[in-house]
Amino acid sequence: MKGLVLDSSALFYGKDLPSDFELVITPGVATELRRHDMEDRLDLLLETRVRVLSPSKHSLVRVISEGERTGDSRRLSSTDKEVLALALDLGYEIVTDDYSVQNLASALGIAFRGLEQKEIRSVVTWKAKCRGCGKVFDADVQECDVCGSPTSMKGGKR
Template sequence: MDSSALFSMQDLPNGVLYTVPGVISELKKYKDPRLKYWDEFIEVKEPSQEFIDTIEKASASSGDDLRLSPVDKSVLALAIETESTVLTDDYSIQNLAKILKISFRGVGMKEIDEVINWTYKCTGCRKEWDKNYPDCPICGSPLKSVRSRKR
């Protein structure tokens, strides 16, 4: 489960639910009072590095790397490792899950229908790149992710 699933608390399945330490940290940050009641239902687990590497590589390839936080990537890595369904309303998590054929389910919102690939556009010279760079190799301006026009 990602943070959106725990914030929403709608239609959660019975049984043990997995999440990553970063999700619990996010909930503590927002002082969610329900956190104390979830201990018996949630197993907190850090995914293995090999699964994180898989997510890093896939997110760089799809262009989702700028849209996914380290916690989001950990949630996806744990889903692969535990062969679990990801419970999330985060469309970027769903996008990469769909690409990797990881089962996912929206909790409070409808799931995505199609995969979106992203490229990186310079905010200065407007050149588009398939790869994310720290800044534009041409003019040095920051890059932002944009929907790819390639099909």
């Protein structure tokens, strides 16, 4: 059975969770939902469709070091890193609308999808990315303001 790792945004805003996948979340995602008064929704999900799993240390270390390399690590919460590491462990796809999570997922060879919402799908996904430090800019920026390297175009996979 194929599976999906859901981040908090997928559970906050996702209307219908896809039906023919195994669904997993990390302990950090569960904590974020409780903190946002979504206890009832969380309990319902845990009783029915969603399992909570922790990532391995090995995968977390890989996510953290790849995040340093791409420059995404400062924008990622520890929960984001857990989500990425768990997807690495299981070989599952991530459901997220967080651009940094998507970016690091690409770098790590993890498949991802955005939420199934029209307004989000219509967002332009082209970005410029610094070839030196990995900082991501709007598509028209040619030179990095951090390290001065040229940028290259990068398209989000949707």
